[in-house]
Amino acid sequence: MRVGLTGGVASGKSSVADILRELGATIIDGDVLAREVVEKGTPGLERVVAAFGAEILTPDGDLDRPRLGQLVFNDPEQRRRLEAIVHPLVFERYAELESATGPDDLVVHDIPLLAESGRADGFDAVIVVDGPDDLRIERMLRDRGWTREDAESRIASQATREQRLAIATHVIDNAGSREQLRERVEQVFAELTSDRG
Structure with missing residues (x-):
């Protein structure tokens, strides 16, 4: 189910x-997956940087979550842009993880x-x-x-x-x-x- x-x-x-x-x-956690799909080196992070600019990266090249949060949480249009990138990637991962579960789980x-x-x-x-x-x-x-x-x-x-x-x-x-x-x-x-x- x-x-x-x-x-x-x-x-x-x-x-x-x-x-x-x-x-x-069996719990599949969307917050964990949302972080995973934008880790350094992922296509997801590349897309986020292409949409929002390199200033949303830390000096180490990781996503600067607080900075991105400030950009998107007070601006519905920016939030929708981010969600359009991240949501499909997260739902792909959900499907992969779910396919590894049993029929009675x-x-x-x-x-x-x-x-x-x-x-x-x-x-x-x-x-x-x-x-x-x-x-x-x-x-x-x-x-x-x-x-x-x-x-x-x-x-x-x-x-x-x-x-x-x-x-x-x-x-x-x-x-x-x-x-x-x-x-x-x-x-x-x-x-x-x-x-x-």
Whole structure:
């Protein structure tokens, strides 16, 4: 079974992925793949440099993520340019990794921008990790050391809660305790694995 997992920034999606992995799901992480496809020496990095210029590289020739982030997160047109390069490469890698799994595996694609990509209907189920914007902002300030302005602009650059919830077959509310989160993830995992039988 192919499952999409998504959630806005600081929703707790990574925590949900970790619990699903512990329960036996195969996790394919979109953030990891997005970094992998633009590593030094890859065609992906060459395309990003061609689109945005050599100033987005570190002195060592790696992608300067903070610098690129400043360029794209406050400019929807620039963000779309970057996504048009990176998304197809990431989805190619998803397909390669998925083809290596077994027919009975629960394969969870951890895709931060699933609602934005328009690919939700390609999955048997979609899990959306949800939490109110004010709680997510609080987490970004506390856990990531971001400014309120950075946190608000990152939220504004992503799909709205309503857009994410519209693609969900399963919603995991992460506004409570770790124990409540784990209990809900276990419940969803049980529903998904019983659907396979």
